[in-house]
Amino acid sequence: MEKLKDEKITFKKNNRINLREVNFNEILEILPIKLRNLLKNISPDLINEIEEIRLRVDKPLIINARGQDYFVTNDGKATRIQHKIIMVNKFDVDTSFQLVTNYSAYALEEEIKNGFITIKGGHRIGISGKTIIEKGSVKTIKDVSGLNVRISREKIGCGEKIIKYLIESSDSIYNTLIISPPQCGKTTILRDIIRLISNGVPQYNFKGINVAVVDERSEIGGCYNGVPQKDIGIRTDILDGCPKAQGMIMLIRSMSPRVIATDEIGRDEDIYALKEAINAGVKFITTIHGDSIEEVCRRNNISELIENKAFERIIVLSNRPKVGTVRKIIDYKRNRVLNDMLLFDRGDFFAT
């Protein structure tokens, strides 16, 4: 066991994967004083592994860490038994909601419509409650009854294994499509690839080039007040919360990017904008939900792009044996598989 631990550490060092430390104060700041003081008492070991904090009206405060749910006792200890535990009331949820929105729910109408708000540090707060519908679409959420604080941890360095397959020349990359089922880490990989393209990769003699990102769901950059809270590189411009199709065309016109990156294309107008980008001579990296190329090809609009060989590289991700596994990297023009082994990205070593 001891040996295994050691090995893991050396792997981490070798691959320069580094989990950026989470500033827990940023998270405490959105909780009411009562809960704040309790959470301060929880052991730092657990705090470092917290993934979610859930506040629901008249339900216990639940912390999700290490894949398990923990309650918090009256004296601020994490426990798994429902005995003398802290309950969250309406006032706590309301106050937290005010703190999350910086007392300005009116300024975040769009975010509330989408059901989540990004706070400083790139963490996302999911909101549930009573929705108000107008003309068939959600207008706002009132009477907030549940908040889910999702703590975001970057995996810096997870794209380094992949980037060498994407570099075309010292200042250009291949058009790339990342195919992945949900929850396989495609946004994480995309973010790190963006960072590498933007910063440059000296070991492959690749200079950094301008990247423009359309971040429709604020997932790539985790922007707070328009400033990305995650490391997406020094030559990256980001349009936060903008519809992809519109954003791509805006960026091509305004920021003269060499590469455009977006998450989860699928609608017809996205494809149209991608074609526009190809015509403008801009390279792009994008992701799509799916299990394999064949499955993606069943969608009419995408299959057209794939058949025209618009994508020069296709990366297929999988969550087996582990989240973030790179199953295949395909050179689609020459129709050949480039990598001969599974690559892990969230994990930090090659699987043989």
Added chain:
Amino acid sequence: MQLKIVICGILLFSSSVVGYLFSLRYSLRVKQISYLQNSLKGLETEILYYSTPLPMAMQKTACRCNKSISGIFDETFRLLNSRNGYSIEEAWKSAVLKQINNTSLTKEDAEIIIGFGKDLGVGDKEVQKSHFRFINILLDEQKNKAVYEQNKNGKMCNRLGILLGLAIVIILI
């Protein structure tokens, strides 16, 4: 004799000044309600058209509005910006209670202003808009009351001061 006249003069003058000071409270209240309405209008603009976050909007309003009531906005800004987990309602209430003594506003005014904090910043812009309209109506009402009291009590205080001075002078003579 001359000394007597001088002393009587001083007595008359000071009692009418006291009367005037009493009446000033009424006229200041009218003015301050107007100031408050104006600054709330400014706050509304910040919220509805610039989508400024509330703490910043409070600070801006505090800078712009009349000194006599700017303390309320300034104090709220300070409390909200400290990020100590106050809700808007709490911060606004404690700011109003703390600053109300520096103004000529009455307890009744204070209660209305405190009530305004309950829905401030909550909900979308439409909610905010109707909310501001509502407080404006309430303050208009208060202003009418204040004007009425100013006309009634303010003038009375003024006259009472002079008359009281005269009465004392007559008694002394």
